[in-house]
Amino acid sequence: MTEEGKFVTPGESLGISEEFMPGYGTYEEDGSIFAAVSGTVKIDMRDRSLSVAPKVSVPPEIHDGDIIIGKIWEMKSQLALVDILKIKGVERGLPGNVRGALHISKARAGYVSDLSKEFTIGDVIAARVVDAGREPVELTTAGRDLGVVKAFCSRCGASLEPFKRGLRCVECRNVEPRNVSDIYGKGEV
Numbered sequence: 378m379t380e381e382g383k384f385v386t387p388g389e390s391l392g393i394s395e396e397f398m399p400g401y402g403t404y405e406e407d408g409s410i411f412a413a414v415s416g417t418v419k420i421d422m423r424d425r426s427l428s429v430a431p432k433v434s435v436p437p438e439i440h441d442g443d444i445i446i447g448k449i450w451e452m453k454s455q456l457a458l459v460d461i462l463k464i465k466g467v468e469r470g471l472p473g474n475v476r477g478a479l480h481i482s483k484a485r486a487g488y489v490s491d492l493s494k495e496f497t498i499g500d501v502i503a504a505r506v507v508d509a510g511r512e513p514v515e516l517t518t519a520g521r522d523l524g525v526v527k528a529f530c531s532r533c534g535a536s537l538e539p540f541k542r543g544l545r546c547v548e549c550r551n552v553e554p555r556n557v558s559d560i561y562g563k564g565e566v
C-alpha cells in the first residue's frame with residue numbers, strides 16, 4: 378500500500394482495487410491500481426479513492442539580461458547561431474530547442490571584422506540575452522566573462538586551453554583564434 382504524498386512514477390503499484398477506487402492519474406489492471414503519471418499520491422478516505430497529482434515541471438523562461446550557456450551549431454559570415462542549453466545558475470533545463478543568434482556587431486565591445494576568428498561550430502559559449510522576445514533570442518558576448526567557455530581542437534579534437542588571446546590544443550599545439558571568456562574551462566558547461 379502506498380502513502381499519501383509519496384512521489385510515484387508511471388507503472389508503480391499503488392494498491393489493490395478491492396480496497397480503493399482508481400482516481401485521476403491512475404489505472405487499474407489485474408486487480409491492482411497503478412500510477413499512470415509521475416506525481417504525488419493522494420488518498421481520499423471518504424470515497425476510498427487513490428489518485429496521482431501530476432508533477433508539472435515549469436521550464437524556466439529566458440529574460441533580457443540572463444547569462445546563458447549555449448553551443449554554436451551554425452556559422453554565417455555575420456551571424457553565429459546558438460543552441461541555448463541552459464540559463465547560467467538555473468538547474469532546470471529549457472523546454473526543447475531554444476535558439477539564439479549572435480550578430481557580429483555584438484561579438485565584442487569593439488569592432489570585429491571576421492566572425493570565424495571569434496567562434497567555431499561546436500564551441501560552448503556564455504552569452505548575455507539582449508532581447509528574449511526575439512526568435513531566435515538575441516545574444517551578445519561583449520563582456521569579459523562572456524565568449525567561448527569550452528572548445529575543442531579543429532585539427533585533432535582534443536581540448537583547447539587559453540593561450541595568449543586565443544586557444545591552444547593540449548595535444549597537437551595547434552593555436553586557434555577565439556573570443557575567449559575569462560571563465561574558460563572554469564564554469565558550468
Ligand SMILES: [Zn+2]
Pocket residue numbers: 530531532533534535546547548549550551
Ligand atoms: Zn589538436
